[in-house]
Amino acid sequence: MRWSATLIPTLKETPAEAEITSHKLLLRAGLLRKLAGGLYTFLPVGLRALRKVERIVREEMDRAGALEVLMPALQPPEIWQQSGRYETARDVLFKVRDRAKKEWLLGPTHEEVVTTLVAGEVNSYRQLPKNLYQIQTKFRDEIRPRFGLMRAKEFIMKDAYSFDSTDEGAQLSYQKMYDAYSRIFQRCGLQAFAVEADTGVMGGKFSHEFMVPADTGENEVVYCESGKYAANIEKATSRGPLKATPNDAILPIEKFATPGALTIEALTKPPYNIAAEQQIKTLIFVVQSKVVLVLMRGDDQLNEAKLTGLLGTAEFRAANPQEIHTALGANPGSLGAVSVSNFPVYADEILRGASGMTTGANEDGFHLRNITVARDIAAAKFSDLRTARAGELCATTDQPLKIRRAIEVGHVFKLGTKYSLALSALFLDEHGKQQPCVMGCYGIGVTRTLQAVIEQCNDKDGIIWPKSVAPYTVCLTPLSVVKDCPVMQLAEKLYAELTAAGVDVILDDRDERPGFKFKDSELVGFPLRVGIGEKSLAKGEVEIKPRGGTLQSVKVEEALSHVLEWVKSA
Ligand code: ATP
Numbered sequence: 209m210r211w212s213a214t215l216i217p218t219l220k221e222t223p224a225e226a227e228i229t230s231h232k233l234l235l236r237a238g239l240l241r242k243l244a245g246g247l248y249t250f251l252p253v254g255l256r257a258l259r260k261v262e263r264i265v266r267e268e269m270d271r272a273g274a275l276e277v278l279m280p281a282l283q284p285p286e287i288w289q290q291s292g293r294y295e296t297a298r299d300v301l302f303k304v305r306d307r308a309k310k311e312w313l314l315g316p317t318h319e320e321v322v323t324t325l326v327a328g329e330v331n332s333y334r335q336l337p338k339n340l341y342q343i344q345t346k347f348r349d350e351i352r353p354r355f356g357l358m359r360a361k362e363f364i365m366k367d368a369y370s371f372d373s374t375d376e377g378a379q380l381s382y383q384k385m386y387d388a389y390s391r392i393f394q395r396c397g398l399q400a401f402a403v404e405a406d407t408g409v410m411g412g413k414f415s416h417e418f419m420v421p422a423d424t425g426e427n428e429v430v431y432c433e434s435g436k437y438a439a440n441i442e443k444a445t446s447r448g449p450l451k452a453t454p455n456d457a458i459l460p461i462e463k464f465a466t467p468g469a470l471t472i473e474a475l476t477k478p479p480y481n482i483a484a485e486q487q488i489k490t491l492i493f494v495v496q497s498k499v500v501l502v503l504m505r506g507d508d509q510l511n512e513a514k515l516t517g518l519l520g521t522a523e524f525r526a527a528n529p530q531e532i533h534t535a536l537g538a539n540p541g542s543l544g545a546v547s548v549s550n551f552p553v554y555a556d557e558i559l560r561g562a563s564g565m566t567t568g569a570n571e572d573g574f575h576l577r578n579i580t581v582a583r584d585i586a587a588a589k590f591s592d593l594r595t596a597r598a599g600e601l602c603a604t605t606d607q608p609l610k611i612r613r614a615i616e617v618g619h620v621f622k623l624g625t626k627y628s629l630a631l632s633a634l635f636l637d638e639h640g641k642q643q644p645c646v647m648g649c650y651g652i653g654v655t656r657t658l659q660a661v662i663e664q665c666n667d668k669d670g671i672i673w674p675k676s677v678a679p680y681t682v683c684l685t686p687l688s689v690v691k692d693c694p695v696m697q698l699a700e701k702l703y704a705e706l707t708a709a710g711v712d713v714i715l716d717d718r719d720e721r722p723g724f725k726f727k728d729s730e731l732v733g734f735p736l737r738v739g740i741g742e743k744s745l746a747k748g749e750v751e752i753k754p755r756g757g758t759l760q761s762v763k764v765e766e767a768l769s770h771v772l773e774w775v776k777s778a
């Protein structure tokens with residue numbers, strides 16, 4: 209490709225819309241343009257990089273035995289009603305109407321479609337296992353589309369769905385995808401790692417997210433430096449808080465006045481001086497129109513993902529002050545679960561066996577001390593509900609845990625039979641008995657992965673593409689572009705030879721100052737630049753510079769083989 213013939217509208221200034229480095233670079237390097245919030249056009253060079261990511265994904269999926277299909281993006285709502293997600297996923301669903309005013313959905317994901325397909329095509333265990341995948345545009349009505357391709361309304365996903373006749377088979381299918389994902393991200397030049405992920409209302413332990421460490425990532429990952437444990441904060445556990453929970457001598461409950469002290473923090477101060485770990489925090493939720501109490505230790509944070517798993521539904525919200533007053537007879541700040549018998553009470557595991565605790569009295573301006581949880585809150589059901597914190601000890605290794613931010617680029621998930629039962633993807637086993645397929649689903653955000661590469665691979669001058677996904681591998685930069693001058697003749701010759709050798713090469717034939725051309729090629733981030741100028745040519749040399757590496761003079765006659773070797777090297 210000749211630079212003058214393509215469209216690479218590089219920008220000197222950073223557009224105000226971009227907050228994070230990779231988004232800025234996508235725009236500045238002329239790879240992407242915004243149409244509206246969360247909607248982007250890929251320009252030619254950006255599209256080339258995207259296609260390379262897609263090719264890696266496709267090769268590894270094929271290698272793992274998955275079969276490529278292409279399903280409609282437009283989906284009938286009926287199958288979503290059948291699976292139950294028409295309601296639970298309503299917030300992200302884009303709905304459209306046809307001329308007959310019938311409603312259709314723009315697919316945010318394809319479990320319903322693929323399961324309907326398999327229900328019609330598979331009827332015997334002999335046809336299993338099958339893994340079907342596609343690379344396709346998805347639509348999600350995100351609350352906050354942001355960071356460019358990271359969280360868009362429309363984005364490209366690779367989604368795969370495995371169907372097995374047995375649970376062991378499903379685990380094998382899961383492992384194959386896990387391994388394929390590891391290879392995919394590695395080939396894209398990404399340092400991605402797998403973490404245990406929340407399984408939401410589905411339960412089970414087979415869910416991993418592939419994370420790319422980045423300060424701008426929207427996820428928090430809890431990990432142990434030994435490399436033996438890593439989990440999304442939504443899922444992470446530890447040996448427990450560093451400060452022990454009191455289990456003091458068991459004393460009778462005492463009510464005491466706490467006028468104006470409405471927070472855990474306020475009670476830690478004089479005249480009360482009650483440490484946060486000695487307090488019980490009472491949270492009130494409305495779950496499908498019923499009130500539920502959740503008790504946490506005063507210094508702990510509730511983990512909503514864990515609560516979702518416990519309740520078996522994500523359909524809950526914090527109760528409003530009116531609902532709280534109606535339920536408990538007091539306002540927030542003085543709430544507790546002592547003697548509460550008409551609502552379910554869930555307590556964090558840490559509170560089991562606790563005594564000498566302080567909690568609200570369900571009377572404005574009063575608290576209770578000397579609470580022995582087993583005695584005074586007998587209705588409590590215990591479960592792990594707390595959010596793990598940095599510094600706590602890893603349950604696997606006993607080493608201190610760390611927390612870092614990361615970008616979720618992929619997700620593998622064992623689904624079980626939820627969709628196959630709901631949408632009748634059944635088969636006859638070897639005894640002639642009808643069984644539901646055991647499913648798994650596996651997603652990669654292809655467009656997000658592309659941006660994650662840029663977020664991880666850049667410097668102050670621009671993008672540093674890994675060779676595997678670079679839009680062009682080599683940028684030929686003649687410093688004079690006068691037709692048929694010796695510099696341009698050599699550039700044209702190398703261009704023809706590299707192209708013939710199958711190298712993706714761009715010839716910067718623009719009549720611009722050398723500094724300008726160098727800056728542009730660094731910004732767009734081509735892995736290797738070959739500079740051809742009069743001065744070096746007089747010495748019989750060209751100047752070769754890997755992006756982010758050091759400049760090297762190479763004899764003209766060795767230039768081609770030198771570049772070819774570099775391109776082939778790992
Ligand atoms: P997130 O937690 O980031 O919202 P998710 O868990 O809802 O993502 P999945 O349903 O697991 O996403 O989708 C599979 C992959 O698709 C994700 O791992 C991510 O890489 C990508 N993805 C999801 N939502 C978006 C989006 N709005 N824009 C770009 N990529 C996305």
Ligand code: MG
Nearest residue numbers: 417616618619
């Ligand atoms: Mg996910």
